[in-house]
Amino acid sequence: MTNDVDVVVVGGGPVGLAAAIEARLAGLTVVVVEPRVGAIDKACGEGLMPGALPLLARLGIDPPGMPLRGVRYTNGHRHADHLFRTGIGRGVRRTALHEALASRARELGAERAVGRVEHFDHDATGVTVNGIRAGWLFGADGLHSTVRRLARLERTVSGRRRFGLRRHFEVEPWSDLIEVHWARRAEVYVTPVSPRLVGLAVLGARGSRFEETIAAIPALAARLDGARPASTVLGAGPFRQQAIRPSRGRVLLVGDASGYVDAITGEGLRLGFDEASIAVETVLSGDPAGYDNAWTRSTRDFRVLTNGLVRAAMSPLRVGIVPLAAALPGVYGSVVERLAR
Numbered sequence: 001m002t003n004d005v006d007v008v009v010v011g012g013g014p015v016g017l018a019a020a021i022e023a024r025l026a027g028l029t030v031v032v033v034e035p036r037v038g039a040i041d042k043a044c045g046e047g048l049m050p051g052a053l054p055l056l057a058r059l060g061i062d063p064p065g066m067p068l069r070g071v072r073y074t075n076g077h078r079h080a081d082h083l084f085r086t087g088i089g090r091g092v093r094r095t096a097l098h099e100a101l102a103s104r105a106r107e108l109g110a111e112r113a114v115g116r117v118e119h120f121d122h123d124a125t126g127v128t129v130n131g132i133r134a135g136w137l138f139g140a141d142g143l144h145s146t147v148r149r150l151a152r153l154e155r156t157v158s159g160r161r162r163f164g165l166r167r168h169f170e171v172e173p174w175s176d177l178i179e180v181h182w183a184r185r186a187e188v189y190v191t192p193v194s195p196r197l198v199g200l201a202v203l204g205a206r207g208s209r210f211e212e213t214i215a216a217i218p219a220l221a222a223r224l225d226g227a228r229p230a231s232t233v234l235g236a237g238p239f240r241q242q243a244i245r246p247s248r249g250r251v252l253l254v255g256d257a258s259g260y261v262d263a264i265t266g267e268g269l270r271l272g273f274d275e276a277s278i279a280v281e282t283v284l285s286g287d288p289a290g291y292d293n294a295w296t297r298s299t300r301d302f303r304v305l306t307n308g309l310v311r312a313a314m315s316p317l318r319v320g321i322v323p324l325a326a327a328l329p330g331v332y333g334s335v336v337e338r339l340a341r
């Protein structure tokens with residue numbers, strides 16, 4: 001059977017689009033299957049770590065946003081600041097990131113098919129999905145990936161689950177650090193995304209409420225006093241999702257679909273862009289077996305550090321996190337740097 005295209009990407013979020021761009025830059029033909037049209041919004045802290053920007057620049061993308069010079073952990077009494085040593089990050093509204101990626105993908109000739117994938121057939125030479133025959137399938141369909149389930153790669157996750165909520169406010173940014181407010185039960189990430197817009201993401205257990213969480217943090221409530229909400233509250237989760245492994249034959253999982261730990265380290269996008277590039281390298285090499293090892297190497301630090309921080313955040317040690325970061329700036333700084341690369 002002849003292939004219509006080299007690669008079909010299921011999911012046109014940021015990682016799926018980055019994978020399509022990578023594929024076109026490598027001279028491969030590609031179709032992205034995505035049910036939603038227009039600039040896609042999603043619950044996200046919208047912080048691009050310094051390491052994400054060179055990955056995007058390589059794809060020819062320089063999205064508009066606000067510079068992020070480091071990270072501040074605060075509990076209202078103490079704080080710990082770390083300024084990135086490896087460059088600066090950027091706060092970018094998800095819709096702006098999506099538009100930049102989608103327009104670059106179009107410009108490079110990536111095709112688009114509107115639709116949701118609910119079934120595919122997979123054999124030794126390729127994949128047939130929504131009437132398209134492709135040599136490879138990239139599953140980039142997010143946290144609750146259908147491709148992961150259909151490829152029998154889903155792993156059941158147990159334990160307490162965490163969720164995220166986000167909303168924007170029209171207010172002049174007051175800091176160029178990503179502020180992380182450690183409240184009693186949730187963390188609130190504050191990220192400037194334009195000269196008049198700040199995004200807030202609340203991460204916590206099921207049932208965390210956006211307004212109540214902000215109201216319980218006096219310094220944050222004062223900053224937002226009178227500020228007009230500029231978006232609705234969007235939610236996502238549960239965060240923790242696992243795949244048995246990130247590929248089966250010619251089906252490669254990329255981005256959140258390949259497994260996710262937590263948004264606590266603000267890492268998903270950089271990691272997903274890296275995985276997109278590894279997936280295309282795998283196609284070029286023609287050896288599906290190489291993907292799992294490369295994926296494991298690329299995501300190891302994220303998985304280890306994020307798992308450790310989440311465990312501490314969900315334990316009685318939680319109250320000690322900000323004081324410890326303030327008391328041990330070298331350790332705090334090296335963890336942030338490790339994740340910012």
Ligand SMILES: Cc1cc2nc3c(=O)[nH]c(=O)nc-3n(C[C@H](O)[C@H](O)[C@H](O)COP(=O)(O)OP(=O)(O)OC[C@H]3O[C@@H](n4cnc5c(N)ncnc54)[C@H](O)[C@@H]3O)c2cc1C
Binds near residue numbers: 046255
């Ligand atoms: C509250 C919160 C805060 C976060 N903060 C940050 C941060 O500050 N920095 C950072 O880097 N990361 C952050 N993340 C993580 C980041 O949002 C994700 O890692 C990123 O969105 C992953 O992109 P993706 O393209 O893999 O998946 P998604 O963005 O979820 O895109 C998946 C796409 O697949 C489509 N799709 C789904 N099912 C199907 C189907 N069956 N067929 C076809 N298409 C389908 C969807 O419509 C969607 O467009 C945060 C996440 C949350 C929840």
